[in-house]
Amino acid sequence: MNVALIKTKAEQFLASELQAKLAELPGSRAKRVEAMERFGARGLPHRQVEAWKYTDLRNILKDAGPVASAKVGGVVDRAGLDRVLGPFAALDTQRVVFIDGQLDSGLSELSGAFSVKPVQPALDAEGPVTSALPEQEAIVDLNRALVSAGVDVSVAAGAQISRPLLIVNLATSQTGAFVSIRHRLSIGADAAATVIEWHGAISEEARGQQTVVSDVVLGDRAALQHIQVGLEGRNRFSLVTTGCVLGAEASYRAFQLSASVALARRQSFIRYDGEGGKIDISGLMLAHGSEHCDTTLVIDHAVPSCESREHFKAVLNDAARAVFQAKVIVRQDAQKTDGKQMANALMLSPAAEFDSKPELEIYADDVVCGHGATVAEIDEDMLFYLRSRGIPEGTARALLIESFATEVLDKIEDERVRESLRQVVLGWLATGVAGDAS
Amino acid sequence: MLEIKDLHVRIADGGQDILRGINLTVPKGEVHAIMGPNGSGKSTLAYVLAGREDYEIVSGDILWDGESIVGMEPDERAAKGVFLAFQYPMEIPGVASMTFLRTAVNATRKKRGQAEFSVPEFLKIVRAKSAELGVKDEMLKRPLNVGFSGGEKKRMEVLQMALLEPTLCVLDETDSGLDIDAIRIVAEGANRLRSKDRAMLVITHYQRLLNYIVPDYVHVLAHGQIQKTGDKALALELEKSGYAQFKGKAA
Numbered sequence: 001m002n003v004a005l006i007k008t009k010a011e012q013f014l015a016s017e018l019q020a021k022l023a024e025l026p027g028s029r030a031k032r033v034e035a036m037e038r039f040g041a042r043g044l045p046h047r048q049v050e051a052w053k054y055t056d057l058r059n060i061l062k063d064a065g066p067v068a069s070a071k072v073g074g075v076v077d078r079a080g081l082d083r084v085l086g087p088f089a090a091l092d093t094q095r096v097v098f099i100d101g102q103l104d105s106g107l108s109e110l111s112g113a114f115s116v117k118p119v120q121p122a123l124d125a126e127g128p129v130t131s132a133l134p135e136q137e138a139i140v141d142l143n144r145a146l147v148s149a150g151v152d153v154s155v156a157a158g159a160q161i162s163r164p165l166l167i168v169n170l171a172t173s174q175t176g177a178f179v180s181i182r183h184r185l186s187i188g189a190d191a192a193a194t195v196i197e198w199h200g201a202i203s204e205e206a207r208g209q210q211t212v213v214s215d216v217v218l219g220d221r222a223a224l225q226h227i228q229v230g231l232e233g234r235n236r237f238s239l240v241t242t243g244c245v246l247g248a249e250a251s252y253r254a255f256q257l258s259a260s261v262a263l264a265r266r267q268s269f270i271r272y273d274g275e276g277g278k279i280d281i282s283g284l285m286l287a288h289g290s291e292h293c294d295t296t297l298v299i300d301h302a303v304p305s306c307e308s309r310e311h312f313k314a315v316l317n318d319a320a321r322a323v324f325q326a327k328v329i330v331r332q333d334a335q336k337t338d339g340k341q342m343a344n345a346l347m348l349s350p351a352a353e354f355d356s357k358p359e360l361e362i363y364a365d366d367v368v369c370g371h372g373a374t375v376a377e378i379d380e381d382m383l384f385y386l387r388s389r390g391i392p393e394g395t396a397r398a399l400l401i402e403s404f405a406t407e408v409l410d411k412i413e414d415e416r417v418r419e420s421l422r423q424v425v426l427g428w429l430a431t432g433v434a435g436d437a438s
Numbered sequence: 439m440l441e442i443k444d445l446h447v448r449i450a451d452g453g454q455d456i457l458r459g460i461n462l463t464v465p466k467g468e469v470h471a472i473m474g475p476n477g478s479g480k481s482t483l484a485y486v487l488a489g490r491e492d493y494e495i496v497s498g499d500i501l502w503d504g505e506s507i508v509g510m511e512p513d514e515r516a517a518k519g520v521f522l523a524f525q526y527p528m529e530i531p532g533v534a535s536m537t538f539l540r541t542a543v544n545a546t547r548k549k550r551g552q553a554e555f556s557v558p559e560f561l562k563i564v565r566a567k568s569a570e571l572g573v574k575d576e577m578l579k580r581p582l583n584v585g586f587s588g589g590e591k592k593r594m595e596v597l598q599m600a601l602l603e604p605t606l607c608v609l610d611e612t613d614s615g616l617d618i619d620a621i622r623i624v625a626e627g628a629n630r631l632r633s634k635d636r637a638m639l640v641i642t643h644y645q646r647l648l649n650y651i652v653p654d655y656v657h658v659l660a661h662g663q664i665q666k667t668g669d670k671a672l673a674l675e676l677e678k679s680g681y682a683q684f685k686g687k688a689a
Contacts (some may be wrong), residue, residue: 018517380491381528382530384488384490384491384543385511385524385527385528385530385537387511387512387513387516388488388489388512388513388515388521388522389516389538389542389546389602390516390517390542390543390545390546390549390602391513391542391545392513392545393511393513395541395545396513399541400530400533401540403530403531403532403533403581404532406532408532409530410533
C-alpha cells in the first residue's frame with residue numbers, strides 16, 4: 001500500500017530550510033538533497049517504528065527552529081564559557097568549542113595531542129567505510145542534510161594521551177535554532193585516550209533542537225573512554241547518535257549523563273570487528289517535570305569472544321519519562337560472547353514512567369548473555385532507619401537518592417572526570433529533586 | 439522518665455490491635471527488660487517508640503521527659519534522646535558508614551543546640567568509640583551495614599548509640615543471631631552507657647542477654663499487654679517455665 005505521507009509542520013519546515021540555506025551550507029549540495037529526500041520519504045520516526053516505540057518523535061518535535069548556517073545568538077568569551085562548563089572548566093583538557101553549530105576557533109585548541117581538523121571536507125564523505133551507523137537512519141539522514149560543522153579527530157597509533165579532549169557544544173539561541181553537527185573520531189591501534197563530549201546551553205532560556213552524529217573507529221587494542229555529558233537544557237530537544245566500531249581487543253568505555261533535557265535521545269550503535277573487544281557503557285538519566293530521556297543501544301557481536309556490559313540508571317521525578325532499550329545481537333559465529341545489561345530506575349513520583357526494553361538476538365549457541373531491570377521507589381525502611389538516627393527527612397531522602405545515582409559513576413576510571421560528573425549530579429539533585437529539604 | 443499510658447496500637451492498614459493497653463514507666467537510671475513470646479508485640483512497641491509510620495496509635499500516650507512524643511517525627515524523637523537499636527539494621531548501599539555517622543551526629547547535635555563536629559574532631563571521637571566496640575576502620579569505610587556480619591551490624595548499632603548519646607535507649611532483640619562472644623561485646627558496649635541520666639529498655643526473647651545486661655526490672659509482654667513484672671529472677675523463672683502460662687490470659 002502506498003500512502004502519501006502527510007508531512008508535519010516540523011518536517012516541512014526543515015525541508016524548506018535546506019532549500020533556503022543550500023547555498024550557505026558547506027560541502028556537496030547533491031548529497032544534502034539526497035539525504036533530505038531519504039529523510040522526507042519516511043519523515044520523523046514515530047511510535048509505530050519499533051526503535052522509536054517509546055519516543056514518538058513525530059509527535060514530540062512539533063516545531064523546528066531555523067537551521068544554523070552562520071553564527072546565531074550572542075558571542076561567548078572564555079570566562080563566560082568557563083562559567084557554563086562548571087566543574088568541567090577546571091579539568092585540564094584540549095578544548096574544541098562549537099557555539100550554535102559553528103566551530104569557534106578562538107576558543108578551541110586544534111593542535112595538541114589530539115589532531116583536530118574541521119570536517120568541512122569530510123562532510124561529503126559517507127563516513128568511514130567501517131562505520132557502525134545504520135544505513136537509512138532517519139536522524140543520521142537529517143543530520144547529513146543539514147550539518148553545519150564538526151571535527152575530524154585522530155589519535156596516532158600507540159599514543160597514550162592522558163589529557164582528555166573536551167568537545168563543547170554550546171547553544172545560546174533563545175529563539176531556537178536547529179543545530180546539526182557531525183564528528184569523526186579515529187583512535188589508532190594501541191592508542192589510549194579520553195574524549196568528553198559536553199552538550200549544554202548558555203542559560204535555561206536557550207531553545208532549539210540539535211542532531212549530533214559521531215562516527216568512532218577504534219583500531220586494534222585501542223582504548224577510548226568516551227564521556228557524554230548531556231545538559232542540553234530544559235527547553236531543548238537533543239538527538240545524539242554515536243556509531244562505534246572496535247578492532248581486535250579494543251576497549252570502548254562510555255558514560256552518558258543526561259540531566260534535565262526537554263527531550264534527549266542518545267542512541268549508540270556499536271559493532272565489534274575484531275575478536276577480544278570489550279565495551280562497558282553506562283549512564284545516568286536524571287529527569288523531572290515532563291522531560292523525556294531515551295537511551296537506545298544496539299550492540300552487534302559480529303565476531304567471537306567479545307564482552308559487553310551496559311548499566312544505566314534513571315532518577316525520575318514528577319511526570320518525567322525515561323526509556324532504556326538495548327539490543328544485543330550475537331551473530332552465528334560470535335561464540336564465547338559475554339554480554340550483560342542492567343537498568344535501574346528510582347521513581348520519585350507516581351506519575352513518572354520508566355520503559356525498559358531489553359532485546360537479545362542470539363544466533364550462536366556458546367554464549368553468556370543476561371539482562372535485568374528494576375524499578376523502585378525510595379525504600380521506606382531505609383528512610384525510617386536514617387531518620388531514627390536524627391537525620392531530617394529531606395536530608396535522608398537526598399542521601400538515598402544520591403547513593404542510588406552516584407553508584408554508577410564508579411564505572412568511570414578517571415578520577416578527575418568522575419568527580420566533575422559527580423558535581424553535576426549533586427547540582428541536579430539539589431535543584432531537580434523538589435523536596436522538603438530541611 | 440519514659441511513661442507509656444494505656445497504649446493501644448494497630449497496623450496502619452487496620453486489623454486487630456497489636457498492643458492492647460500497655461502501661462509502663464521507666465525512670466532514668468534504670469534498665470527494664472521486656473520479655474515475651476514471638477508475636478507478643480515486642481517489636482511493635484520498639485518501633486512505636488521510635489516513630490515508625492506503619493502503626494496507628496488508637497489511644498493512650500507516650501511521654502518522654504513529661505512531653506508526649508506521639509505524633510513526633512522519628513528525627514525529632516532522636517533529637518529528644520530516643521534511640522532504637524534495630525533487630526535487623528538496614529543495609530544502605532552507596533552511603534559510606536562514616537558519612538552516615540557524621541551526618542546523623544551533626545544533625546542531632548544541631549537540633550539539640552550543640553556545635554557540630556568538624557571532620558577531624560569527629561574522626562577522633564569515632565576512632566575512640568570504635569576501638570571500644572571492636573569496630574574496625576575498614577568497616578567505617580564500607581557502605582553502611584552492607585556485607586556486615588550479624589555481629590558487625592549489632593556493634594555498629596551500639597556504636598551509633600554511643601555517638602548519638604541518647605537518654606532513652608531501646609534495644610530490640612540485640613542478641614538475635616549473635617554468638618556468645620558477640621553478645622558479650624555488644625552488652626559491654628550497652629553497659630558502658632548505663633548512667634543515672636539514661637533510661638534503657640531491653641527487649642529480648644531469651645534470658646541469655648540479661649546475664650550480660652542485668653536489668654532492674656523484667657516485664658512479661660504477651661497478647662499486647664504487660665502480664666507480669668518482677669526483678670531479674672523473673673527472667674530466670676521464665677527460662678524454666680516458658681511463656682505458655684500467659685497464653686489466653688488476655689481475651
